[in-house]
Amino acid sequence: MTRHDLGVTATQAKRPSVEAQERLTQVGLRPTRQRIALIGILFAKGDRHVTAEMLYEEATSAQIRVSLATVYNTLHQFTNAGLLRQIAVDSSKTYFDTNPSFHNHFFIEDKNELIDIPPTNALVGAVPIPPEGYEIDRIDIIVRLRKKRR
Amino acid sequence: MTRHDLGVTATQAKRPSVEAQERLTQVGLRPTRQRIALIGILFAKGDRHVTAEMLYEEATSAQIRVSLATVYNTLHQFTNAGLLRQIAVDSSKTYFDTNPSFHNHFFIEDKNELIDIPPTNALVGAVPIPPEGYEIDRIDIIVRLRKKRR
């Protein structure tokens, strides 16, 4: 079980999960009803790439009462806590990745979909040396894909 | 002289440039007053990373009458024509790079500044294989920098 996999199934998402509660407490966030529910949805099924709107829709249709503003707050709190990673694909929507460890992404332009690049297929290289006084915060690599024209 | 360097100096930017006109015609855009002026500003001094707002300010203070909407239009037209490259650093502002050829960027987080990674310092590696039916449009690599803490 990886660090970001809480082992919560989709059906469990609605019920308070002990694991989710512990996880929240660990990172210094109060285990509220909304946060427990959201953490449940986010980590229920493997790695995901969600927008605030997507998560909000999903929570709402799962009978979880939560406001969009709280979804935004929660996503940022989880990101600061290291549970999520933020990804900038374009200047409109912001995506959040449930796998915070370093890896790269394919972005399928005609579907606005973000998928992990399998590690066996990864783009790796020398890490550049930052200018004096700065250090690397993180490296974002996005490989943009378009439909192959034949 | 590189392909994207028109050799136009800052002082020439205000006067219609034959080179700018030719360049526009080449890519199928009518050489209008605004487009000639903007192309002049953009390529006057080496590689740059501008936002629509930045370019608009610069044009305005150089006595060039142009609307912000036209700046947006023009930036997109130039991008489609291959004169510029669009860079997504975060989900607020959109940056345009006057060097459309492949290279990577440092993003200085505390200054919201984008700079080229010198080629000698570049991050290169194996190019990942896209999923079936897709091909690589482009690869965006952004190395985010924060002030070194001592």
Added chain:
DNA sequence: ATTTGTGCAAATCGTTTGCATCTGA
């Protein structure tokens, strides 16, 4: 003369904020 571009203001859209109310420790 016809097509294309421009400017303005209003509209859009994702995201943030202010503030009253609620909740968890």
Added chain:
DNA sequence: TCAGATGCAAACGATTTGCACAAAT
């Protein structure tokens, strides 16, 4: 009890759009 969290609606900021007018071919 009471700091911290939530919900709502209003505010925001970057970008886009509709449309009348202007400029280029």
